[in-house]
Amino acid sequence: MTRAFNxxxxxxxxxxxxxxxxxxxxxxWNGVGASIVEISHRSQxxxxxxxxxxxxxxxxxxxxDDYAVLFLSGGATTHQALLALNFAAPGQVVDYVVxxxxxxxxxxQAKPYCTVNIAADGEAGGFHDIPPRDxxxxxxxxxxxxxxxxxxxxxVEFRDTPDVGEVPLFADFSSSIASEPLDVSKYGVIYAGAQxxxxxxxxxxxxxxxxxxxxxxxxxxxxFDYRSHAAxxxxxxxxxxxxxxxxxxxxxxxxxxxxVGEFARRNALKSSLxxxxxxxxxxxxxxxxxxxxxxxxxxxxxLPDETLTSRFVAESKAAGLLALKGHKAVGGIRASLYNALxxxxxxxxxxxxxxxxxxxx
Amino acid sequence: MTRAFNxxxxxxxxxxxxxxxxxxxxxxWNGVGASIVEISHRSQxxxxxxxxxxxxxxxxxxxxDDYAVLFLSGGATTHQALLALNFAAPGQVVDYVVxxxxxxxxxxQAKPYCTVNIAADGEAGGFHDIPPRDxxxxxxxxxxxxxxxxxxxxxVEFRDTPDVGEVPLFADFSSSIASEPLDVSKYGVIYAGAQxxxxxxxxxxxxxxxxxxxxxxxxxxxxFDYRSHAAxxxxxxxxxxxxxxxxxxxxxxxxxxxxVGEFARRNALKSSLxxxxxxxxxxxxxxxxxxxxxxxxxxxxxLPDETLTSRFVAESKAAGLLALKGHKAVGGIRASLYNALxxxxxxxxxxxxxxxxxxxx
Numbered sequence: 001m002t003r004a005f006n007x008x009x010x011x012x013x014x015x016x017x018x019x020x021x022x023x024x025x026x027x028x029w030n031g032v033g034a035s036i037v038e039i040s041h042r043s044q045x046x047x048x049x050x051x052x053x054x055x056x057x058x059x060x061x062x063x064x065d066d067y068a069v070l071f072l073s074g075g076a077t078t079h080q081a082l083l084a085l086n087f088a089a090p091g092q093v094v095d096y097v098v099x100x101x102x103x104x105x106x107x108x109q110a111k112p113y114c115t116v117n118i119a120a121d122g123e124a125g126g127f128h129d130i131p132p133r134d135x136x137x138x139x140x141x142x143x144x145x146x147x148x149x150x151x152x153x154x155x156v157e158f159r160d161t162p163d164v165g166e167v168p169l170f171a172d173f174s175s176s177i178a179s180e181p182l183d184v185s186k187y188g189v190i191y192a193g194a195q196x197x198x199x200x201x202x203x204x205x206x207x208x209x210x211x212x213x214x215x216x217x218x219x220x221x222x223x224f225d226y227r228s229h230a231a232x233x234x235x236x237x238x239x240x241x242x243x244x245x246x247x248x249x250x251x252x253x254x255x256x257x258x259x260v261g262e263f264a265r266r267n268a269l270k271s272s273l274x275x276x277x278x279x280x281x282x283x284x285x286x287x288x289x290x291x292x293x294x295x296x297x298x299x300x301x302x303l304p305d306e307t308l309t310s311r312f313v314a315e316s317k318a319a320g321l322l323a324l325k326g327h328k329a330v331g332g333i334r335a336s337l338y339n340a341l342x343x344x345x346x347x348x349x350x351x352x353x354x355x356x357x358x359x360x361x
Numbered sequence: 362m363t364r365a366f367n368x369x370x371x372x373x374x375x376x377x378x379x380x381x382x383x384x385x386x387x388x389x390w391n392g393v394g395a396s397i398v399e400i401s402h403r404s405q406x407x408x409x410x411x412x413x414x415x416x417x418x419x420x421x422x423x424x425x426d427d428y429a430v431l432f433l434s435g436g437a438t439t440h441q442a443l444l445a446l447n448f449a450a451p452g453q454v455v456d457y458v459v460x461x462x463x464x465x466x467x468x469x470q471a472k473p474y475c476t477v478n479i480a481a482d483g484e485a486g487g488f489h490d491i492p493p494r495d496x497x498x499x500x501x502x503x504x505x506x507x508x509x510x511x512x513x514x515x516x517v518e519f520r521d522t523p524d525v526g527e528v529p530l531f532a533d534f535s536s537s538i539a540s541e542p543l544d545v546s547k548y549g550v551i552y553a554g555a556q557x558x559x560x561x562x563x564x565x566x567x568x569x570x571x572x573x574x575x576x577x578x579x580x581x582x583x584x585f586d587y588r589s590h591a592a593x594x595x596x597x598x599x600x601x602x603x604x605x606x607x608x609x610x611x612x613x614x615x616x617x618x619x620x621v622g623e624f625a626r627r628n629a630l631k632s633s634l635x636x637x638x639x640x641x642x643x644x645x646x647x648x649x650x651x652x653x654x655x656x657x658x659x660x661x662x663x664l665p666d667e668t669l670t671s672r673f674v675a676e677s678k679a680a681g682l683l684a685l686k687g688h689k690a691v692g693g694i695r696a697s698l699y700n701a702l703x704x705x706x707x708x709x710x711x712x713x714x715x716x717x718x719x720x721x722x
Contacts, residue, residue: 004394008401011602019388019396026384027377033365033683035380037561037607040369040684073434073563074584077598081582109582195599200398202434202563202601221442221470223435237438238556240563240601241372246398322394323401 005345008323009152009298009336010175010196013345018199018249037242041235046245050233053248057198060251060259061177063184063207068230070206071247073240075193076102076174079206080109083170083189086217086226088114088143095119095142095167099158100127100151101329102172113218114143127154129290133162143215144168144188150176150297152196153327155287155334157295161186168212175297177205178254179339180264188212196297197338199247202240254339263339270337270346271296277350284357302332308360309333319352321345366706369684370513370659370697371536371557379560379610398603402596407606411594414609418559421612421620422538424545424568429591431567432608434601436554437463437535440567441470444531444550447578447587449475449504456480456503456528460519461488461512462690463533474579475504488515490651494523504576505529505549511537511658513557514688516648516695518656522547529573536658538566539615540700541625549573557658558699560608563601615700624700631698631707632657638711645718663693669721670694680713682706 006013029036032045039046054069063069072079088094094114096107098121107116117139120131138145145164150157152175161183162169168188177192184190188209195201206226213227222228222236229236254263275294278285278301287294287301303309309332313325326332337346367374390397393406400407415430424430433440449455455475457468459482468477478500481492499506506525511518513536522544523530529549538553545551549570556562567587574588583589583597590597615624636655639646639662648655648662664670670693674686687693698707 002394003388006395006399008395008399010599011399011401013399014396016388023384023387026387027380028364033363033681034367034369035375038367038369038372038374040372041562043684073436073439073601075434075599077584078434081584084582109584112580112582193599200603201402201599202604219473221445221473223438223442223470238371238436238554238562240434240604242561243563243601243603320394323404 004320004322005341005348006322007335007337007341007345007349009327009334010193011201012196012336012338013340014200015250015253015340018246018253021249022246036245039241041238041241046241049245049248050235050239053244053251056248056251056255057205060254061182061184061207066210067184068208068210068213070208070226070229071234071239071244072204072206072229073202075195075201075204076172076191077105077109079191079204080106080172081113082224082226083144083146083191084110084113085220085224087189087212087215088217090218091115092143093117093139093141095138095145097131097136097145097147098122099130099148099156100154102151102153102174103146103148106146106148106172110146117142119145122156126288127151127156128288130156130158130293138164138167142167144170146170146172148172150295152298152336153300153329155289155295155298155300156293157297159293168209175338176295178260178263179267179297181260194243194247196336199250200243202243203247250340266343267296267337267339270341270343271299273346273350274299274335274337277353281353281357284361285353297338298334298336300326300330300332300334311360312356315356316349316352321349321352365681365683366702366709367683368696368698368702368706368710370688370695371554372562373557373697373699374701375560375607376611376614376701379607379614382610383607397606400602402599402602407602410606410609411596411600414605414612417609417612417616418566421615422543422545422568427571428545429569429571429574431569431587431590432595432600432605433565433567433590434563436556436562436565437533437552438466438470440552440565441467441533442474443585443587444505444507444552445471445474446581446585448550448573448576449578451579452476453504454478454500454502456499456506458492458497458506458508459483460491460509460517461515463512463514463535464507464509467507467509467533471507478503480506483517487649488512488517489649491517491519491654499525499528503528505531507531507533509533511656513659513697514661514690516650516656516659516661517654518658520654529570536699537656539621539624540628540658542621555604555608557697560611561604563604564608611701627704628657628698628700631702631704632660634707634711635660635696635698638714642714642718645722646714658699659695659697661687661691661693661695672721673717676717677710677713682710682713
């Protein structure tokens with residue numbers, strides 16, 4: 001098979017030009033006589049790659065100088081635990097706004113260390129909407145307020161940054177970072193596993209407002225201390241070098257393509273194509289999320305029955321449209337439309353959807 | 362430059378055939394229409410790759426069925442903290458035998474969670490020897506005894522497994538796992554970052570005797586709980602899939618080359634070549650480790666002065682012998698001779714050493 005359009009929710013599709021470069025450099029990177037996966041993270045060669053990736057990410061996302069940027073191993077879940085360990089005192093209240101599966105996971109990681117207050121929870125409504133800001137029960141003096149900017153499974157996305165006052169806002173941006181312009185200064189911490197919009201699996205990005213390092217947090221191993229990682233430029237221990245390098249190639253590709261403004265345009269176009277196809281299907285396809293908070297990145301939708309759903313998954317795969325099966329927590333179909341998924345991919349999907357409906361509707 | 366002989370201590374050299382396979386599959390793995398770095402860890406395709414890697418590692422190292430094998434993100438340092446969190450009660454005594462830099466790092470990670478007893482410490486002797494077993498001050502009822510099987514920086518290696526009685530023995534095998542036959546049943550836990558003898562950076566292997574899961578350990582996030590990882594076959598969250606895949610290719614290469622017996626033979630030969638060159642140099646080259654505990658994997662050695670050391674580093678690099686500069690903690694030269702470094706590489710090094718001495722001795 002040649003390369004297909006890949007709608008995987010993560011690990012997810014990467015730009016073909018980035019994969020081709022990684023392929024070309026696999027045995028001998030930059031003429032050094034070895035692959036980049038074989039050289040020391042403490043070599044000048046790798047340190048330059050790492051620094052360039054950070055500089056490019058700062059430019060791409062617009063990260064102010066008073067924020068540290070860490071490239072660390074582990075996915076977002078690890079950081080959900082480390083946020084509590086680093087920035088909340090033992091047992092201190094932390095406020096969580098739950099708008100889907102990943103918000104619940106975030107709470108699970110924080111609970112051993114803090115007093116979790118669920119300030120708002122969309123579960124009673126099936127996570128089809130985001131509870132309105134004026135209904136949130138925030139705690140004065142909480143260590144932080146945590147939100148999930150985009151819920152990968154439930155397809156619900158904050159379309160504006162909520163105002164939570166003086167308490168720092170922490171946000172899981174795993175599935176929407178760099179997909180549109182973002183005002184980083186409104187957040188205390190932004191974190192993201194790279195494997196959706198930023199590059200390969202195996203590395204996470206953590207963006208931390210530096211004044212938060214003054215918090216003592218709670219007793220923890222040095223390897224769990226963000227300050228130690230920041231002081232050593234994310235090389236406290238051996239970082240996932242190849243993954244970091246590949247993320248850096250993706251950053252350069254995004255900048256060359258026009259930056260987050262251009263990706264915001266493409267992502268709006270791609271998601272409109274798919275939502276319009278759903279909404280114009282007369283109920284054959286069904287997305288249950290309130291339009292104002294529909295995700296531009298992950299679109300879960302349903303067919304009339306299980307037989308049609310299975311047929312849709314099988315036939316779309318045969319047609320070169322990969323990984324459209326929905327997450328088991330919600331079922332149905334899910335199309336993920338990250339930065340590296342071209343507009344042509346979304347168009348091919350809606351063409352397939354219309355054809356499938358004609359044959360089965 | 363074509364591919365050089367790479368003596369990096371880690372990330373380290375990989376088999377060229379493995380890199381060539383990864384290169385060939387970079388844009389389309391196994392005909393699925395995507396790279397393996399772009400497909401879901403929960404796909405049947407990746408689950409098969411993951412299971413095969415575990416089965417191959419079990420065969421290669423000889424891991425009994427009553428041991429779990431985890432493939433996790435983070436390097437060995439993360440696991441030095443997790444060992445304490447998972448297997449020691451809060452404040453319980455743990456015994457550490459320190460034979461170099463990494464033993465000290467291990468203690469640093471455990472200290473916030475346990476009462477660390479340094480049962481033996483080679484630092485007073487410059488880490489040139491391993492304190493004899495009958496001098497160790499072990500604690501009856503300790504949660505575990507921790508050793509570093511091979512000290513990557515100081516070049517000191519346990520050549521036998523110490524008998525520590527009923528208390529489980531935990532060992533950092535990052536730089537020597539799969540380099541010779543190993544009786545896993547003598548250990549409670551064996552852990553290793555993959556980036557030296559097992560494959561690429563970005564994934565660690567943790568081998569745990571299953572009865573240890575009955576220990577409650579201490580309060581911790583779910584993502585820090587080895588039981589949760591074991592229950593989900595190391596897919597509690599998104600694992601570093603590409604790194605896991607590449608490690609699996611290295612396991613298959615090691616099995617095809619003849620397994621750990623064959624690598625024990627090659628590693629003995631390679632290290633003998635280098636130690637013999639040092640010992641036959643009339644003091645021009647100097648290794649300070651007691652011969653009985655000299656590492657087969659990492660050979661630190663010294664030249665008469667700094668000028669010669671710098672010249673050695675520069676000229677060896679120009680001659681296609683990479684990454685021979687010693688770690689800054691000890692200085693001098695270091696040659697790492699992991700499984701993927703061919704015998705021809707060690708021969709090329711000793712040829713260079715003799716030539717360099719003739720020109721500079």
